[in-house]
Amino acid sequence: xxxxxxxxxxxIKTRGQQVTLRCSPxxxxxxxSWYQQALGQGPQxxxxxxxxxERQRGNFPDRFSGHQFPNYSSELNVNALLLxxxxxxxxxxxxxxxxxxxxxxxxxxxxxx
Amino acid sequence: GENVEQxxxxxxxxxxxSAVIKCTYSDSASNYFPWYKQELxxxxxxxxxxxxxxGEKKDQRIAVTLNKTAKHFxxxxxxxQPEDSAVYFCAAPDTVRYNFNKFYFGSGTKLNxxx
Numbered sequence: 099x100x101x102x103x104x105x106x107x108x109x110i111k112t113r114g115q116q117v118t119l120r121c122s123p124x125x126x127x128x129x130x131s132w133y134q135q136a137l138g139q140g141p142q143x144x145x146x147x148x149x150x151x152e153r154q155r156g157n158f159p160d161r162f163s164g165h166q167f168p169n170y171s172s173e174l175n176v177n178a179l180l181l182x183x184x185x186x187x188x189x190x191x192x193x194x195x196x197x198x199x200x201x202x203x204x205x206x207x208x209x210x211x
Numbered sequence: 212g213e214n215v216e217q218x219x220x221x222x223x224x225x226x227x228x229s230a231v232i233k234c235t236y237s238d239s240a241s242n243y244f245p246w247y248k249q250e251l252x253x254x255x256x257x258x259x260x261x262x263x264x265x266g267e268k269k270d271q272r273i274a275v276t277l278n279k280t281a282k283h284f285x286x287x288x289x290x291x292q293p294e295d296s297a298v299y300f301c302a303a304p305d306t307v308r309y310n311f312n313k314f315y316f317g318s319g320t321k322l323n324x325x326x
Binding site: 102129131138139140141142143146154156188190192194198199200202203204205 | 215217243245247253254255256257260300302305312313314315316317318319
């Protein structure tokens, strides 16, 4: 049973560029959440997708957007990249009816130069 | 929203000693408290959790205690081993919509177990 998979694992962009990160949830999961983890910090909630809609959003600007596909996979898009967007982006999946454990992917390490 | 504070930020212990990490939270409606372990370059993984209807939960060398009155919960690791070295995060869920996908995480504790 494959867990949560993310791609790419590492990427380097320059300020002003755009990036797309991808996530496939654990088998049987229908809900995907994205978290940003800056170096030395805990993960911060960006948003959650369920039934192909954004259901809840954290304190992130509109430059951060996402999408969920019918197969439950998800994308995170960040436009007009800033240096401060450099972080590890973690995808977590659950089944909406389950309460509790988040299953994280290995993350996508974004460096903005 | 919830405010989760975690202490200490770093903790160094000798192999075989115990380690304790403490978190406080602000929202008295919070009812579920997980602990995640993140090894260097790896994903965070749940190691233990507790719901607000119990005060303590144990799993082998790991235990979590919850004090709802004081709004704090702690992770206890006994007989520490070098493989326990990692960053540990506490978390509490969003209670506005009881969304178990939106969690507020502490800032992490880097545990170093010296052989």
